[in-house]
Amino acid sequence: MTIEILEIQHGSPEYGLEVTLRNKILRQPLGLHFSSDELAKECFDIHLGAFLGPAMVGCLLLRRVNAHTAKMRQVAIDVSAQGRGIGRRLVATAEERARAMGYTVIELNARATAIAFYSKLGYEVCGEPFTELTLAHQKMRKIL
Numbered sequence: 001m002t003i004e005i006l007e008i009q010h011g012s013p014e015y016g017l018e019v020t021l022r023n024k025i026l027r028q029p030l031g032l033h034f035s036s037d038e039l040a041k042e043c044f045d046i047h048l049g050a051f052l053g054p055a056m057v058g059c060l061l062l063r064r065v066n067a068h069t070a071k072m073r074q075v076a077i078d079v080s081a082q083g084r085g086i087g088r089r090l091v092a093t094a095e096e097r098a099r100a101m102g103y104t105v106i107e108l109n110a111r112a113t114a115i116a117f118y119s120k121l122g123y124e125v126c127g128e129p130f131t132e133l134t135l136a137h138q139k140m141r142k143i144l
């Protein structure tokens with residue numbers, strides 16, 4: 001079965017799958033979960049999901065920072081689907097979407113364990129390391 005990348009509407013059943021996946025990959029391992037306030041703020045974001053048939057195996061969000069810059073957030077690939085190029089495809093689709101919306105820069109806060117992944121896709125570290133949700137991170141950005 002082939003992977004299909006689709007835009008997801010906030011509040012839809014697919015958004016429910018997205019939150020479940022993000023909880024599983026990004027929050028539960030840290031003993032955390034999303035608050036309803038956090039999720040409500042995502043209604044203006046662009047949500048992309050990678051689907052294998054009806055199953056969501058990857059996702060990410062794009063959030064407006066200003067007229068030029070979008071922030072890529074919540075990049076998560078299911079454990080069973082990692083290392084198969086799905087993250088690369090999701091990021092490429094997000095970049096196309098961002099360009100089409102007139103953005104010229106994507107920025108993100110990369111977990112230290114994911115810096116090599118984003119570097120391969122052309123993102124550059126900027127600034128000093130910092131801690132977020134107990135994990136070491138670095139800001140990265142790419143000019144589109």
Ligand SMILES: CC(C)(COP(=O)(O)OP(=O)(O)OC[C@H]1O[C@@H](n2cnc3c(N)ncnc32)[C@H](O)[C@@H]1OP(=O)(O)O)[C@@H](O)C(=O)NCCC(=O)NCCS
Pocket residue numbers: 025026075076077078081082083084085086087088089109110111113114116117120
């Ligand atoms: C990091 C993550 C998004 C990468 O997605 P993925 O689908 O597994 O990555 P891909 O298969 O598209 O990999 C693309 C390239 O990056 C490399 N890569 C992927 N993850 C990597 C990592 N953690 N460290 C180093 N290289 C990595 C791959 O080897 C591949 O390189 P290649 O093209 O030379 O073969 C995914 O593994 C994940 O969700 N991890 C857990 C959650 C997480 O850390 N999210 C990011 C938070 S900032």
